[in-house]
Amino acid sequence: MSDITLNAAAKVAEAAPRSAPITQIGFVGWLRANLFSGWLSTAVTLLLAYLIVRWAIGFVDWAFVNAVWSVPNNQTQACRDLRGTGACWAVVTEKHRFILFGTYPYDQHWRPALCIALFVGLYIVSAMRRFWRKELALIWVAVLAVIGVLMWGGVLGMPYVPQERWGGLVITLILATFGLALAFPLAILVALGRRSQLPAIKAICVLYVELIRGVPLISLLFMASVMFPLFLPEGMNIDKLLRAQLAIILFAGAYLAEVVRGGLQSLSKGQYEAADALGLSYWQKTGFIILPQALRLVIPPLVNTFIGFFKDTSLVLIIGIFDLLTAGKTAIIEPAWQGFGIEVYLTVGAIYFIFCFAMSKYSQGLEAELNRHRRH
């Protein structure tokens, strides 16, 4: 009996699958295949590894080990002595409130700070699918209204702050959030309009997209800031930020419309016909069948455009609006702080990166989740 079992076991063991050699699989296998597959590849790997490590050590030295984090009373001599060997983060420590809030009255900085927090909160809530209900639109309206009240003030004991004094990160967030939140619905309507069977609507949408796409955003901003007021009646004045905002909405709308149109075109005719045959109206068909599928398909190019426009808001600096980048640039105009551009621009770049990278990461997750039905 025991003999038989032993024999059987031995036989099974013989036939049992072996694992692949250690040099072919796992981390070692990966290294061999990708980094050390031949003498040339080994040489390149070692050279690049050397350069990366050297650069990383240099950066850590500069950014952390030798860095100056603060200086008393604008005494920047300590920083100047370190030129080239250590970062002068003191400029950021000293000027961070100017970079974030621009020329907003110093004692009122809590207001734009609260606005930034509200914006971020709004993004987070909107990103969660369980909050995707009709009420979310009301929350947006409410939060954006609160932000307006906080920024302008003039009520509830908050002193009035004219728009010319707003600046910094909050301007970037205002331009990007209002810009994309309004450009996106506009883009959907334009994309649908371009496919309309009514010639007039189609012509208007084509004209809009082609005209706006045909000029650079900068020229549109110039037009908004210089030419537009000339057409207004005497004494009427629309604030400069609002004009720039409108230019951004119109510009982003045209680009997003083309992205959305790409999604609409990728749907088969059968989807339209099936919806028609069931008796769905145009808006039911569009809202339940066409847009949900079309928008899912274009999440990557859509987010690409979103990210692009988030950064393009920095172009408003040419018409003298104080966004994040302009505030950073202005912070180092003061003689005491001249020459510390790298530190300031790195900081500003990091802020842009955080927002853009978050958008990118979120869209990847959303894409995977919303396109689950396509996996078989």
Place this chain on the structure above:
Amino acid sequence: MSETLDHIASAARTDAPPAIMLDKVNKWFGALHVLRDVSLNVALGERVVVCGPSGSGKSTMIRCINRLETHQEGLIKVNGIELSDDLKALDDIRREVGMVFQSFNLFPHLTILENCTLAPIWVRRMPKKEAEELAMEYLTRVRIPEQAKKYPGQLSGGQQQRVAIARALCMKPKIMLFDEPTSALDPEMIKEVLDTMVSLAETGMTMICVTHEMGFARQVADRVVFMDRGEIVEVGAPTQLFENPQTERLKTFLSQILRGH
């Protein structure tokens, strides 16, 4: 109406107005004349199979009945309502006419259940719960209630086509149009869809079905319509048409079909 087609009208089994009436319908795709003086009456409860070589206009004809295509001349009436540019009339017609497509055309982003309940809820204004019960009833009738929570992409072709039939039935149509419902299916799935259609025919549904399944035509059709080059060439009971074809064109077509099977 030409004399040769008079027998079509008389084939109707009741005196009630026909469920579908086509009178001298003409249609062109550009310069191509795809429907030529097509006249056909279908009585309530009648099952009509339309066959013919590809490009003969059979799909175009049934697509004109719910205005997925517009005809340029002639008269089409569905349940006594004339098809025209009047959108209200079109809504009324589409509510009464269900359609099943060759390529299923299920909505891939909605579950099977949602596919079936969308139109009843939004077009018929049915409460959601009622619509879901109705959908489950029809999904049971096409024998796939257990798939209700899945997405179309997770189902086989035959199952998808049965869902498409259930989806159309959920609108409680009086007339069902089938546009080559089995042509996109693997051979082993054709039977399950045809079985579903046979059992639907047994309920007395008015059906017009474009298909090459001659066995199905023999089993359920009251009349078979043979089309070629945009014209109705022959109309008659299946046995009469298949065993005693009157025209060369039908003889050629039948021999090709038989050779193919």
